[in-house]
Amino acid sequence: MKKTVNDHTKLYLYDLQNAATEHGFKADDTWELMLASEKEKALLQRDYYPMIALKIFPDLLRDVLQATKAALKQPLSQEDELLNNGTIAQRELTYIVAFNFKRPRT
Numbered sequence: 001m002k003k004t005v006n007d008h009t010k011l012y013l014y015d016l017q018n019a020a021t022e023h024g025f026k027a028d029d030t031w032e033l034m035l036a037s038e039k040e041k042a043l044l045q046r047d048y049y050p051m052i053a054l055k056i057f058p059d060l061l062r063d064v065l066q067a068t069k070a071a072l073k074q075p076l077s078q079e080d081e082l083l084n085n086g087t088i089a090q091r092e093l094t095y096i097v098a099f100n101f102k103r104p105r106t
Helices: 002-022 038-047 058-071 078-082 085-090
Strands: 032-036 051-055 095-099
Touching (some): 002 051, 002 058, 002 095, 032 038, 032 058, 038 051, 038 095, 058 078, 058 085, 058 095
Antiparallel strands (some): 032 095
């Protein structure tokens, strides 16, 4: 399973880097990372551009989020720390999503 987490993390980081380059992110532009359900993903996609989402098996979500945040040198939030397989299943989280608050869809 470790290899799978690393593979998903590398793929997602690659997508984030490409999107940041394509959309002209500056040095102070950062990605906000979170886990989302299908409905939450749709709302974020409606409100922010670019918004990068990756659908992952629920049992890998937390580990991929933590690895991605570590690679981007972002601290885990209190909500991230409290995530477990039970809360992921209860909230029907299936996506890791990234967006930038400075880039609302207009």
